Amino acid sequence: MAEILKRRIGLGLLTAYGVGVMVGAGIYVLVGAVAAEAGIWAPLAFVLAGVIAAPTALSYAEFSTRFPEAAGEAAFVAKGVQAPWLGTLVGLAIVMAGAVSAAAVLRGGVGYLGAVTGWPAGPSMVVIGALLAAVAVVGVLESLALAAIFTVVEVLGLGLVVYAGFSAVPVADFQMPQEIVWSGVTAGAVLAFFAFIGFEDIVNMAEEVREPERVLPRAILLSLIITSLLYALVTWAAVRSVPLERLGASEQPLALVWQMGQGGSAAFLSLIAVVAALNGVLAQMVMASRVLFGLGRRSAWLSVFHHAHPRFGTPVRATVLISVAVIGGALALPVAELAGVTSTLLLTVFVLVNGALILMKRRVPEAAFRVPMAVPVFGVVVALAALGASLGGLG
Numbered sequence: 001m002a003e004i005l006k007r008r009i010g011l012g013l014l015t016a017y018g019v020g021v022m023v024g025a026g027i028y029v030l031v032g033a034v035a036a037e038a039g040i041w042a043p044l045a046f047v048l049a050g051v052i053a054a055p056t057a058l059s060y061a062e063f064s065t066r067f068p069e070a071a072g073e074a075a076f077v078a079k080g081v082q083a084p085w086l087g088t089l090v091g092l093a094i095v096m097a098g099a100v101s102a103a104a105v106l107r108g109g110v111g112y113l114g115a116v117t118g119w120p121a122g123p124s125m126v127v128i129g130a131l132l133a134a135v136a137v138v139g140v141l142e143s144l145a146l147a148a149i150f151t152v153v154e155v156l157g158l159g160l161v162v163y164a165g166f167s168a169v170p171v172a173d174f175q176m177p178q179e180i181v182w183s184g185v186t187a188g189a190v191l192a193f194f195a196f197i198g199f200e201d202i203v204n205m206a207e208e209v210r211e212p213e214r215v216l217p218r219a220i221l222l223s224l225i226i227t228s229l230l231y232a233l234v235t236w237a238a239v240r241s242v243p244l245e246r247l248g249a250s251e252q253p254l255a256l257v258w259q260m261g262q263g264g265s266a267a268f269l270s271l272i273a274v275v276a277a278l279n280g281v282l283a284q285m286v287m288a289s290r291v292l293f294g295l296g297r298r299s300a301w302l303s304v305f306h307h308a309h310p311r312f313g314t315p316v317r318a319t320v321l322i323s324v325a326v327i328g329g330a331l332a333l334p335v336a337e338l339a340g341v342t343s344t345l346l347l348t349v350f351v352l353v354n355g356a357l358i359l360m361k362r363r364v365p366e367a368a369f370r371v372p373m374a375v376p377v378f379g380v381v382v383a384l385a386a387l388g389a390s391l392g393g394l395g
Helices: 011-023 027-066 072-081 084-117 121-138 140-167 182-196 199-208 212-241 244-249 253-261 267-298 300-305 316-332 338-363 374-394
Strands: none
Touching: 011 140, 011 199, 011 212, 011 267, 027 072, 027 182, 027 199, 027 212, 027 244, 027 253, 027 267, 027 338, 027 374, 072 084, 072 199, 072 267, 072 338, 084 121, 084 199, 084 267, 084 316, 084 338, 121 140, 121 267, 121 316, 140 199, 140 212, 140 253, 140 267, 182 212, 182 374, 199 212, 199 267, 199 338, 212 244, 212 253, 244 253, 253 267, 267 300, 267 316, 300 316, 338 374
């Protein structure tokens, strides 16, 4: 019985994986919502959200060099707080968040696909979910290579939106901007923060990464920087080319940007949103199965999942279970509150990870990659604030 995953991933693929998870399908609808809060200063709200996410990303980066293993958050919390049961609970929360998120994204992506092709939703979810599961089983290199292709398509699509926005005639809102209202920018930043969730998935690939102590921190930070710049550019193009009233009310804000700049149909953006959704589903399937694999090492009652296929070098049992849960969830669950549940689970984990790093740094200061103590302290404060906002939104 194989219990070792194959180390086949380098910095480029891992960074593309991180960018793909973060960009996902959310940016295609979130721009309008953030603009409704922050107005013409929406790009600043996205930059601020990246700054808010940075401390937790840096905490993950340090922890990833201390304990480069699958089920990263579970290991971080278990060893930082010295409570194995809490680590297992955190790991299961990550598995649940990954499966729920993938189910919601699969359902949303199939909705976009149906609008373009007319294909029925139920069979499409089953077929697409099964095909993505097959890719995830065959190999991590194949999975991340496909995810990288998806990411390139997403980024190219967003690049076209930026081009359209900057080629349009600037709207009056942009030419005569109102004074900055920090309460609106802050509210927009809290909303935009959820667009940066995904960097934490990188640490769960640790056992399939070459030189993880060197590669993991770089991939986390690079993916966060690239995504922050991309979001700021897309949002800038949007507020430049579309009146704020229309932008804030739209469920397809990037289609508006294209039409204002280039005219004609923006149906291709629906297809790119499908690609973004496929990327998100595949990435979450891969991540959640690795967490379950890692939990199998740490917990006797989950040990059946600590098994890698001798040929493929992937956690097949864990991948099959996660895939069934994702397809079943997509078929059976309403999407409306799934994103909120996912965010709440992950923000709770962020609080625990930052807190665990504070305790770990006090006991064992040395690490291959170290951040100042102020970083996890600020990370706890920010994650608690965002968690409060998230719970308020759910309420």
